[in-house]
Amino acid sequence: MLDNENLPGVAREDADEAAAQALAAQLATDPRYLRHLARYRPQDHAAFLLAYAQRIVHARRNGPYQLNFSLLDPSTNPGEAAYDWLFHIQQKKFFDLQVRWRAGEISLPGIYYEYQFEKWKQHLHACPWLPPITEAEYELFVDYLASGACRTVGFHPEHQLPVDDWQDYEAMRRHWQARQTGTAPDRHAQPYPEWYAYYDARTGAPAGYPFATHSNQRAEQHLHYRHLGIDHSLAQRWPDGPPPEYRDRRPSPSWPDGLDDTFATDPAERLLPDYDEAFYEFARRFDPGPGTARLRELTQALRRADYYGSSRVAECVHQSLDYLRKAELIWPTNGDDDWRRAIVEAAQHLHRQRLLAALPQAFADYRFRIDTGLQPAPPWSAFHWVPFPRNQEQECAPEADWFEDYLLGRELAGLPRVLEY
Numbered sequence: 001m002l003d004n005e006n007l008p009g010v011a012r013e014d015a016d017e018a019a020a021q022a023l024a025a026q027l028a029t030d031p032r033y034l035r036h037l038a039r040y041r042p043q044d045h046a047a048f049l050l051a052y053a054q055r056i057v058h059a060r061r062n063g064p065y066q067l068n069f070s071l072l073d074p075s076t077n078p079g080e081a082a083y084d085w086l087f088h089i090q091q092k093k094f095f096d097l098q099v100r101w102r103a104g105e106i107s108l109p110g111i112y113y114e115y116q117f118e119k120w121k122q123h124l125h126a127c128p129w130l131p132p133i134t135e136a137e138y139e140l141f142v143d144y145l146a147s148g149a150c151r152t153v154g155f156h157p158e159h160q161l162p163v164d165d166w167q168d169y170e171a172m173r174r175h176w177q178a179r180q181t182g183t184a185p186d187r188h189a190q191p192y193p194e195w196y197a198y199y200d201a202r203t204g205a206p207a208g209y210p211f212a213t214h215s216n217q218r219a220e221q222h223l224h225y226r227h228l229g230i231d232h233s234l235a236q237r238w239p240d241g242p243p244p245e246y247r248d249r250r251p252s253p254s255w256p257d258g259l260d261d262t263f264a265t266d267p268a269e270r271l272l273p274d275y276d277e278a279f280y281e282f283a284r285r286f287d288p289g290p291g292t293a294r295l296r297e298l299t300q301a302l303r304r305a306d307y308y309g310s311s312r313v314a315e316c317v318h319q320s321l322d323y324l325r326k327a328e329l330i331w332p333t334n335g336d337d338d339w340r341r342a343i344v345e346a347a348q349h350l351h352r353q354r355l356l357a358a359l360p361q362a363f364a365d366y367r368f369r370i371d372t373g374l375q376p377a378p379p380w381s382a383f384h385w386v387p388f389p390r391n392q393e394q395e396c397a398p399e400a401d402w403f404e405d406y407l408l409g410r411e412l413a414g415l416p417r418v419l420e421y
Helices: 010-029 031-037 042-072 078-086 088-102 116-119 135-148 169-181 194-203 217-237 274-286 290-305 312-327 339-373 398-414
Strands: none
Touching: 010 042, 031 194, 078 088, 078 135, 078 339, 088 116, 088 135, 088 194, 088 217, 135 169, 135 339, 169 290, 217 398, 274 290, 312 339
8 A cells, every 4th residue: 555545636646656766766776677677778778667667556556446346346246246136126125115105005214205215225235124135036036137028137228227217206107107198208207127017017016007006196295395385485585586597497408318329220330429410410500511511520530439439329339348358258149230239139148147147146145144134235236326335324314405395385385384194
């Protein structure tokens, strides 16, 4: 460990360079290095020793962190990945509790408003009132993972895990509502996860579950009273109405985000992603002339140099290649005419097989901690939202301003200033 570990960025870089210079000077007096360097041009000796010393300092600085990180990284550690996927079971169970809570069927300890479910999603390993994973639930999840219903393994542009949105009830409901009306879901909508749908079908959930079978009464009631309180506070602050910059709720101009890219809509020869095409069309409309055509040519040149980041499809192909490379083994691809899809599906197949092979040990480790009264270790996803899992009671506690707005709204509606479950 280097002595300058806690220095700020620039100062640390300067200190590392000074350490490299000192080490290079020390090496230049070592007879072993001098004998080796004697066969090369004298004018290159100092530069070689400095480069060697810099590599040593860099390895000592960043190597321990990267080594520890790689031991936990799901892309290089199948066991860690399997343990993380095991908690998809808990995400589904937690979502079902949220559905019942929103409908007013149950109360949950410490849950006062709907956004707390978003907070708890990263602490499910420590949630004291969420039942642990059972053997039957584990077997059901293994069946799902081994089936064709699970398409979210690997990195597929059309089938991806919710990651941040396992508990985003509103986004899922928006998607469901759009499907019911035959309209295109907006960018804030999210499909119901494949694992959730599989679980519902296998456990006998009623048709239309959860959005057609359970109301959202409690959350809507909370939102109504909270908005009453917020509007009243704004009126007190600005009797003549809020300023224009606060009142203007029109969306800001933006380009398409390419979230609907598929292998069919994003051919391999395409060089401009959606937002670049929108940029070009905007420029052509308002600034016509040879300069616009030149701008398109320049943009295409940039995309050729860095194609993998130009669309969701290309990014998934890049991630799949990286996953296959890290596996350090030969893995077959199918005979698909589209080489990109062949790479993505090869990574999916490898990911699925590695998860299935590692899940039994991951579940055994989980059950050992449960059976001995220990708290389960946090999965990788607990580190996705924060650098390290913090105290769940503090992270998931309700915010004071929410209480104030809600209670004020109830008072304005002629109701007691109490929180009703």
